[in-house]
Amino acid sequence: MFPFNDDTIAAISTPPGTGGLAVVRLSGPEALDTISKLFSAPEKLTPRYASYGKLIHPDLGEGEFDDCVVTFFKGPNSATGEDLVEISVHGGSYVQQKLLEVLLLAPGVRIASAGEFTFRAFLRGRIDLSRAxxxxxxxHARDAAAHKNARQQLQGGLLNLVGLMSDDLIKILTILEAELDFSDQEIAFTPTETHLETIRDLKTTTSALLETYFYGSRLEEGFRFPLVGAPNSGKSSLFNMLLGQDRAIVTAQPGTTRDTIEKTIIIAGHSVVLVDTAGLREAQGEAELSGIDRSKEEIEKADLVILVHSLDTEDLIPVISENTPHVIVYNKIDLGPRRPKNKDIYLSCKTGEGLTELKELLYSHVINSINAGVAGVILNNERHRNVFDRFGVQLSACLLAVEDGYGPEYVASDIRQALDILGEITGKTTPEDILNNIFSGFCVGK
Amino acid sequence: MTVSRESYAVIVIGGGHAGIEAALAASRLGKRTLLITMKIDALGRASCNPAIGGLAKGHLVREIDALGGEMAKATDVTGLQFKMLNRSKGRAVWSPRAQIDKLAYSAYMQSICQAQPGLELLEDEATSVLVNESKTGITGVRTRNGVDFSCQTLILTNGTFLNGLIHIGANKFSAGRIGESASVGLTESLTELGFETGRLKTGTPPRIKRESVDLSKTTIQTGDANPEPFSFSTNPFSPPDEACYITKTNEQTHAIINGSIELSPLFSGAIKGIGPRYCPSIEDKVVRFSEKSSHQLFLEPEWLNADQLYVNGFSSSLPEAVQLASLRTVAGLERVEFIRPGYAVEYDFFPPSQLRASLETKRIKGLFFAGQINGTSGYEEAAGQGLIAGINASRLVDGDESFVLGRQEAYLGVLIDDLVTKDTDEPYRMFTSRAEHRLLLRYDNAHFRLSPAGYSLGLVTEARYKKVLHDAALAKEAEDLFETTFIKPERLLGLFEAQAIIKKNQSLANLLRRPGVSVDQLMPLFPTWVKELDPALLNLVATNTKYQGYMEREKLQVERLSRHQNMLIPEKVDYLSMGAVSLEARQKLHKFRPETIGQASRISGVSPADISILLILIKKLVSRETS
Structure with missing residues (x-):
């Protein structure tokens, strides 16, 4: 919708994925206000100077989010010709996404469309006419790409689902509008309360969809499967076996892997980041200590922890919270005693026995995570998440209007608003669409 | 042989609802105006139903009044029954409707037109438009009587008369309305100039002899006990309350219609024009909604003490005998006799994508179209366009920029914007759902919205404008008072049901915002001057207060409309060569040739990305031209 607003737009300006640094840009009249509320040192924001500080997450509070460098450019002396804020944060999709999410919660800020920063720069005379x-x-290119991208994402069922959700609202709106525009005719009207159930169902679906966003973002960045265990339990060997190459250093010396090493493999068509971690034990040196910290961090971020335990030791199996999805792999069955039967994996990195079972388990974990979506749909895109976020809020407004006994014209206004939000994914529902429904569904006309 | 006659600033062709408003507006704005009609006696004739207003249409009438038009006053003077529709809903969608005395209405309009200084009336028929050598500007009009009239601007309001063809069963004949000849020649003179034309269809039900109806078998329907007038100027107001009568069709009626369905020109294929889906013929209803065993019919008086009734709901082009036989199965109509049968009429229209928002044609400077010729239906839609065309013809003569209302300002703005940006595939009728800012465009605030424009145009008198300003100030004062007056909980005792749960002092505004609380319930808490406010004004204040959140949201949406909305697009833009714009958008833009970016954005098939690209290319084009 972009030519129609002089509002504030935000987007991640660096290429997608994990890089060293990420830049999130914010342009428009609310840019300075918005960042001032989220930055620990707003008083430092002087045009054209980079200021170091901390981002304040409204839920997490100061210091719990990330360090950042904010540069403020006062319009018209900025790349877009309007107030522009550039926020540099550490690379890593999580931080960028979280920051964008927080920015989009600010009043008057919306996500930028393809090419919109450049477009604004042009309109405000920051780009020479010769570059028109x-x-x-x-x-044109970005729009085409965005379309293709959207189509691809939508093929996964999102379009279908949004279509069904729109249809539900369109049905309600058709009844309300028929009642408003043809109340002088013989139409048996439905009391507004009958729409409550539909709206409540939509709200439930919306909440469920929003919950899939975690998996959704995993689809983009890859699932994280760290290999965790005591030193010398064979994590690196297993890591190499799963990768099919010698990526990690493998020695018989405990504590060789001092830092985490990660590598992406494809399981069931989705990226899975395998992370080889330092062994969990009392560390000996400085370097190893930080490696162990990292291992703990990995466990927290994990989608599935692969706990590796060597059968040839008396080490205890590391304790892991029940809530953390994990699989225990008993390694070195070629050395140790035969195992009792249960669900966990027994394998030998030396002989390769048990590897197929492990791979199957990882595969089904990925598949199950994907199927955790709503009707097979997972939100994996900040734009879509943002749409459903606002959609949910608007549905609440619809519910309130109905419950408070507001007239059909007000409920209709709320429903139109909700449809407009969904329309950002499916395309707009026009008054003509609604009238067409009325004419085909009701016998109107004197 | 043609005779040349003196020149007029504005000539209006047609004396229907559009023509009258156009001619009155132009002459009231001081332009020497000539109205040419085939029959002066038929000025302001209501060809179809004896009613003005209705849902969304009532809004249009109020807006016409606020801008200084005549329709509202004529309705107040000649109305037989007044009813506020949608009264059970909020005021944003209330809409006034009146049964009118058709004869009195037409007579009122004739006398107003005859008395209007600067307006001349002529009985003749326009047969061709006269243009300059380059065929870019209007110079005059030629009539059937062989006279060439020269003019600076010409407004065509030909209604259903252009090559009008009436169908009754297999019988068809040339006519504009029953008993009045069609207008032939004008369409051809316009297509020669390059105008695109199409065919539409509309219909009207039979008129029946009142004495042949057994009204005791029908249900009586009367108007409001406390009717509200349409016009802001009408005072005092004590109209009659003539009854209408409701009866309904039954399975037997439908069986007769079904049995003769192939005799309907609608189903035999004899009618090529597209009819309105919101006003289907009885045969259409019976076929398309076969599951319904009955349809309501409203018997409406055509005028005071009329010997004839209008059968609302029974529009038909079936043979007369079938119409009569099927109607005679209806309760009360067992011995019904016709004054005349229902019929369908096909006529030429000019797709309004050929117009600017001023209603001037893009092709010929000084030539305006208004009313059914633009593919609309309805007296109110026609009158609104006539008013705007009259205003803009006058402004063109004065060299002033045209008067265009936005979609956020008026239903009239929505109407004309829809006409110039959308494809017409059936006669266009106004509905409240077409107005995206419906909650702001209320019938009760039409004067606050539009009187300033009406006054500055010169169509609204100073006295009336001052009255509007005075009312607006009172409303504002009352709204402020609601926000700032706090009421102790004990004073609410007995006022409304849920008062017991209120524990703290509350502003009047917040009390009013509670679900189920009405302004009437709070009345005892108001100071005398508020209690004594005109009820309509007090209710307007209450609506503004109670639904403030909704109003604010709509106002915000209006504010957010981009400043590019009104950015003009140069006329000579070559859309077809804009490679980066999608093919569909290029073709649509080429066809519609929008005047502004706002119009372009509302054409279906033109995406936001297309608009962005258009903005850039236009900016480049304009800067190249100016440098």
Whole structure:
């Protein structure tokens, strides 16, 4: 919708994925206000100077989010010709996404469309007229790419689901509008309360969809499967076996892996990041100590912890919270005693026995996570998450209007608003669409 | 042989609802105006139902009044029954409707037109438009009597008369309305100039002899006990309350219609024009909604003490005998006799994508179209366009920029914007659902919205404008008072049901915002001057207060409309060569040739990305032209 607003737009400006640094840009009249509320040192924000500080997450509080460098450019002397804020944070999709999410919660801020920063720069005369064609091509290309991207994502069932949700609202709106525009005719009207159930169901679906966003973002970044265990339990050997190459250093010396090493493999068509971690034990040196800290961090972020335990030792199996999804792999069955039967995996990195079972287990874990979505749909895109976020809020407004006995014109206004939000994914529902429904569904006309 | 006659600033062709408003507006704005009609006696004739207003249409009438038009006053003077529709809902969608005395209405309009200084009336028929050598500007009009009238601007309001063709069963004949000839020649003179034309269809039900109806078998329907007038100027107001009568069709009626369905020109394929889905013929209803065993019919008086009734709900182009036989199965109509049968009429229209928002054609400077010729239906839609065309013709003569209302300002704005940006595939009728800012465009605030414009245009008198300003100030004062007056809980005792749960002092505004609390319930808490406010004004204040959140949201949406909305697009833009714009958008833009970015954005098939690209290319084009 972008030419129609002089509002504030936000987007991650660095390429997607994990890089050293990520830059999130915010442009428009609310840019300075918005960042001032989220930055630990707003008084430092002087045009054209980079200021170091901490991001304050409204839920997590100061210091719990990330360090950042904020540079403020006062319009018209900025790249877009309006107030522009550039926020540099550590790379890593999580931080960028979280920051964008927080920015989008601010009043008057919305996510930028493809090519929109450049477009604004052009409109405000920051880009030379001679470059007009280039801007045109850029918008054209990005729009095409965004479309393709959206289509691809939508093929996964999101379009279907959004279509069904729109249809539910359109049905309600058709009844309300018929009642408003043809109340002088013989139409048997439904009391507004009958719409409550539909709206409540939609709200439930929306909440469920929003919960899938965690998995959704995993689809983009990859699931994280850290290998965790005591030193020399064979984590690196297993890591190499799963990768099919010698990536990690493998020695018989305990504590060789001092830092985490990660590598992406594809399971069931999805990226899985295998992380080889330092052994969990009382560390000996400085370097190892930080490696162990990292291991603990990995466990927290994990989608599935692969706990590796060597059968040839008396070590205890590390304790892991019940809530952390994990699988225990008993390694070195070629050396140790035969095992009692249960669900966990027994394998030998030396002979390769048990590897197939492990791979199958990892595969089904990925598949189950994917199926955790709503009707097979998982939100994996901040734009979509943002749409459903606002949609949910708007549905609450609809519910309130109905419950408070507001007239159909007000409920209709709320429903139209909700449809407009969904329309950002499916395309707009026009008054003509509703009238068409009325004419085909009701016998109107004197 | 043609004779040349003196020149007029504005000539209006047609004396229907559009023509009258156009001619009155132009002459009231001081332009020497000529109205040419085929029959002066038929000025302001209501060709179809004897009613003005209704849902959304009532809003249009109020807006016409606020801008200084005549329709509302004529309705107040000649109305037979007044009813506020949607009264059970909120005020945003209340809409006034009145049964009118058709004869009195037409006579009122004739006398107003005859008495209007600067307006001349002529009985003749326009047969071709006259243009300059380059075929870019209007110079005059030629009539059937062989006279060439020269003019600076010409407004065509031909209604259903252009190549009008009436169908009754297999019988078809050339006519504009029953008993009045069609207008032939004008369409051809316009298509020669390059105008695109199409065919539409509409219909009207039979008129029956009142004395042949057994009204005791029908249900009587009367108007409101305390009717509200349409016009802000009507005072005092004590209209009659003539009854209408409700009866209904039954399975037997439908069986007769079904049995003769192939005799309907609608189903035989004889009618090529597209009819309105919101106003289907009885045969259409019976076929398309076969599961319904009955349809309501409203018997409405055509005028005071009329010997004839209008059978609302029974529009038909079936043969007369079938219409009569099927109607005679209806309770009360067993011995019904016709004054005349229902019929369908096909006529030429000009797709309104050929118009600017001023209603001037894009092709010929000084030529305006208004009313059914633009593919609309309804007296109110026609009158609104006539008013706007009259205003803009006058402004063109003065060299002033045209008067265009936004979609956020008026239903009239929605109407014209829809016409110039959307494809017409059936006669266009106004509905409240077409107005995205419906909650702001209320019938009760039409004067606050539009009187300033009406006054500055010169169509609203100073006295009336001052009255509107005075009312607006009172409303504001009352709204402020609601926000700042706090009421102790004990004073609420017995006022409304849920008062017991209120423990703290509350502002009047917040009390009013509680679910189920009405302004009437709070009345005892108001100071005398508020109690004594005109009830309509007090209710307006109450609505503004109670639904403030909704109003604010709509206002915000209006504010957010981009400043690019009104950015003008140069006329000579070559859309087809804009490679980066999607093919569909290029073709649509080429067809519609929007005047502004706002219009372009509302054409279906034009995406936001297309608009962005358009903005850039236009900016480039404009800067190249100016440098």
């Amino acid at each position: 064609e280039a801007v045109v091509d850029l918008i």
